[in-house]
Amino acid sequence: MSNNIKKVMTVAGSDSSGGAGLQADLKTFEEYGTYGLTAITSIVTMDPDHHWHHAVQPIDPELVHKQMKTILAGGALDAMKTGMLGSVEIIKLLRSIIDEHAIQNVVIDPVMVCKGEDEVVQPENGQAIRELLLEKATIVTPNLFEAGQLAGTGKITTLDQMKEAAHKIVELGAKHVVVKGGKALHGPKAIDLLYDGKEFVLYEADKMETNHNHGAGCTFAAAIAAGLAKGNTVKDAVAMAKQFTTEAIKQGFAFNQYVGPVWHGAYNKAEQRMVKP
Numbered sequence: 289m290s291n292n293i294k295k296v297m298t299v300a301g302s303d304s305s306g307g308a309g310l311q312a313d314l315k316t317f318e319e320y321g322t323y324g325l326t327a328i329t330s331i332v333t334m335d336p337d338h339h340w341h342h343a344v345q346p347i348d349p350e351l352v353h354k355q356m357k358t359i360l361a362g363g364a365l366d367a368m369k370t371g372m373l374g375s376v377e378i379i380k381l382l383r384s385i386i387d388e389h390a391i392q393n394v395v396i397d398p399v400m401v402c403k404g405e406d407e408v409v410q411p412e413n414g415q416a417i418r419e420l421l422l423e424k425a426t427i428v429t430p431n432l433f434e435a436g437q438l439a440g441t442g443k444i445t446t447l448d449q450m451k452e453a454a455h456k457i458v459e460l461g462a463k464h465v466v467v468k469g470g471k472a473l474h475g476p477k478a479i480d481l482l483y484d485g486k487e488f489v490l491y492e493a494d495k496m497e498t499n500h501n502h503g504a505g506c507t508f509a510a511a512i513a514a515g516l517a518k519g520n521t522v523k524d525a526v527a528m529a530k531q532f533t534t535e536a537i538k539q540g541f542a543f544n545q546y547v548g549p550v551w552h553g554a555y556n557k558a559e560q561r562m563v564k565p
C-alpha cells in the first residue's frame with residue numbers, strides 16, 4: 289500500500305438517503321483514490337409520510353470536537369471540505385481547529401438549502417460561515433441562492449450578477465469562489481463561474497433535463513477537495529470536478545417518488561464492476 293495516500297476530511301451532515309452530505313463526500317473521495325475521514329455535524333432524516341420533509345438534528349459540539357481530534361491524531365491533512373455544519377457553535381469550533389492546525393486546501397461548501405425544500409436550513413449558520421469561514425477558504429462553492437446570501441446581493445438570475453456576487457465573496461476573504469449556475473441559471477448550459485479576485489473562468493456542460501441531481505453540490509465540492517489534496521491547481525481541480533459531477537448527474541436515478549440522487553461511481557465507469565444478473 290502506498291504511504292503517499294492523500295487524506296481528506298469532511299465536516300458535514302449525514303444524509304441517510306446516500307446522495308448528498310458526508311455520504312456523497314466519502315464516495316467521491318474514494319473514486320478519486322484519496323482517503324476520506326469524517327466529522328459528522330448533524331443527521332438529516334427525510335420523512336416519507338410528509339412529502340420527504342427534511343429534519344436536521346445537530347450533533348453536540350463536544351462530540352464534533354472529539355471526532356476532529358480523532359482525525360487529526362493521524363497527522364496533517366491534505367485537504368478538507370465542509371458541508372452542512374449543524375450549529376454556530378460547530379462553526380466556531382471548526383474555525384479554531386483550522387487555525388490551530390493551519391489546515392490547507394480548505395473547501396467551504398456553504399450549504400444553506402437542500403434541493404426540493406423551500407426553507408433555508410438554519411439561517412444563523414449562513415451568517416457564521418460568512419464571518420468565520422470565508423477568510424479561511426481556499427475556495428467556496430455556493431449555488432446561486434447561497435452566493436446571493438453570502439454576497440448580500442439577493443436573488444441572482446444572470447451571469448453578470450454571478451460575477452458581482454463572486455467579486456463580493458472574494459472581498460469577504462475567500463481566495464477563490466466558484467458560483468454554481470447549475471440548473472437554476474436560465475439557458476441550455478450548466479455554467480459555473482470561478483473567480484480569484486483577478487480573472488473569471490467559466491466551466492460549462494450541457495444542462496440535463498433531470499431532477500435526479502440530489503447531492504450534485506456536495507459531490508462537486510468533495511471532488512474539488514480531493515483534486516486539491518492530490519496536488520492539482522484550483523483551476524484544474526474545478527475542471528475535473530465539473531466533469532466528475534456531470535457524469536454523476538447523467539447517471540442519477542429515482543430513489544423513490546421524492547428524490548433522485550446522483551451516482552458517484554459514474555465518472556470511473558463503476559457500472560462495469562457491477563455483478564451482471
Ligand SMILES: Nc1ncnc2c1ncn2[C@@H]1O[C@H](COP(=O)(O)OP(=O)(O)O)[C@@H](O)[C@H]1O
Binds near residue numbers: 479496498504505506
Ligand atoms: N441539470 C444539470 N445539468 C448539468 N449540470 C448540472 C445540473 N444541475 C446542476 N449541475 C451542476 O452540478 C454542480 C452542482 O451544482 P448545483 O446542483 O447547482 O449545486 P447544489 O446541489 O449545491 O444546489 C455544478 O457544477 C452545476 O453546474
Ligand SMILES: Cc1ncc(COP(=O)(O)O)c(C=O)c1O
Binds near residue numbers: 310371507
Ligand atoms: C446532510 C446534507 N448535506 C448537504 C445537503 C445539500 O445537498 P446538495 O448537494 O444537493 O446541495 C443535503 C441535502 O439534502 C443534506 O442532507
Ligand SMILES: [Mg+2]
Binds near residue numbers: 401505506
Ligand atoms: Mg449544495
